[in-house]
Amino acid sequence: MKPPHRESVLSRAARILQAFSQDEPALTVSEIARRTGLHVATASRLVGELVGHGFLSRDEDRRVRIGVRLWELVVRASPTLSLRDAAMPFMEGVHDVVGHHVQLAVLDGEEVLFLERLSAPRSVINYTRVAGRLPLHASSSGLVLLAHGPAALKDRVLTGELAAYTDATPATPAVLRAVLAEVRRQGYAYCPGYVHDDALGIAAPVRGADGTVAAALSVIVPNDRSAQAIVPVVRTAARGVSRALGAAAAPGTPSA
Template sequence: MPRNAEPGRSVTSRLGALLFAFRSGSSSLTLADLTRRTGMPHATVRRLVLELLSEGLLERTADGKYVIGTRVWELGTLAPRTLPLRTVALPFMEDLHAALQQHVQLAVLEGIEAVVVERMSTSKALGLVSQVGGRLPLHSSGVGKVLLAHGGESLLQEVSSKGLKAYTPTSITDPEQLRADLGEYRRRGFALVNQETSRDAQSVATAIFGASMECVAALSVVVAAGTVNLNSIAPAVVAAGRGISRGLGAGMSQRT
């Protein structure tokens, strides 16, 4: 029996299942899509969708599909975990974006994935596999590797135990090779990723620290493969990460 069809599930739990059925790359869904993804009866899905529509949490498009409503986005911007982070980070991200004219993105750890909470792009920049609110794998993305490197041994073991998916021929799928790669990041202070999640993308990423010197986020610049020398832009990315960290109260002099 699908989890969402179990008797006794609360209305809140079922509404949550509907909202979280939407993902990056699947942001526009039909009633049939929602029924299939949640495992709930079609009649239940239809009733709950109508309730979400009335509250502005879902919106209906011209072709009859459903998308997340702007009220959900408004709530998301108030999340205490990301609000001060985004406020401090935006000026530094704007500077990087103006100087490099490439994708600049900010991500936080959620479970065993990196969630993109802010991004700046240009129309000429490379298309990316994940948008704001989307998720990236920890073992093969720049922001993911930074968050994984600071997540402790238990997180590394959990990610490795679930299998390291090969998104491209250059994805790291061997746990020991991944461990060595993370060690190299710690040594130099920034992660370099070469077409590990997408065949045509490279990135350089660095950590952002909070007041208690824990890694609270990762900052990256993503470019089309072969167009930019990542080592040449790494100092600017690292400097921006340190600036954001200082803005969050981190004492960067305590770190090398």
Template structure:
């Protein structure tokens, strides 16, 4: 999923530097200077100057072969984000409890615009493989956590997501906007979401909301199991209990 766009050869230097950083992805963790210039839409000389500054600051690090990867300085700053590391620290004991009880995949995510970002994932022993990566982005329309976050998103976000292209991952992925709206209404009514084989053909995900002290949904937790091994309505009480426990812990931390 695109997270930005090239700034072109003109424009504020800081914006162009951020655009270069935005070129790094899980599928493309290392880039050469020429690749940064080409994909970033800037002259090679400009890319050289910007990359040199980013290396000096610690946002990028240079490999022995001359390519570049994201530096630890960005990880240090990212750990200060309250919706990321702060939330993770509060939620982690409850996520671990849910993982130990179920021995399945447990996930924690927040909404960032029209996408979700995974904040934490605990993989159960022998659990079904998932596409989750901590720090990775994903569509709001298919996963258990995504459906929860979309159900409680502002109306304009829902309209934007459901009015655009809805990605299909499997034959079971729901892409019809009207049906998705009914699913979102069920999430708000029932207090949990069900994503049945929507992301991978062998997985079932049940998600629940996490509220802040004002009652606003700020995150979502989910349990992902192999399809056919458990009923979603059996899993829902476990996930909802974890969501409520994390919500109470967030309120106490305020």
């Protein structure tokens, strides 16, 4: 009784949507076929149907993109819109004072997913992007989300591969465990050079109405000692977002 046609169309449609990225937002049908492993004729027919339903759109030069109609449907009912709306005024305030990069991130699977980023020209180097991902153990946002995440997730990350981006990345289980304990104890993550030698991340937890950590608010600034002065700015903003989301107390430490 399983309907193979139905499963396969959605599965193929998902593969086609996944072929697009920030670096390659426009593809030809033959590029789509190559990336998805579909026959060109199959890719061509499915792209035609997806264009017909507004999931994709076609340029004058026949290149294909994510459709504005799909963007609209997804963004207007975005699973993270209320979080983003609550955070933006606080993020703008931090960005006015600190400059460089201000970010909002959530846990998704075993990675950090960045929902929003405000950047200034000539800021310090930063690998994050809106709708981009980073591993949990290396980024300040990831360490906040992991420190307050489920025990099973911590176990998986601590026993998995811990890539060392720099000499400072917490890339052994023992070091990562100590960093996570420190993040919980002090109420924020302070990460000099963990992802790039020149950059320093500071992240603080954003709590939802139920008191659990729903997101991380972070800044990326140049890696020098003056960054310490930014910690209270980030913590204050993260508590402001938490209150806007309805979190009762926003405790500074788990025991408070």
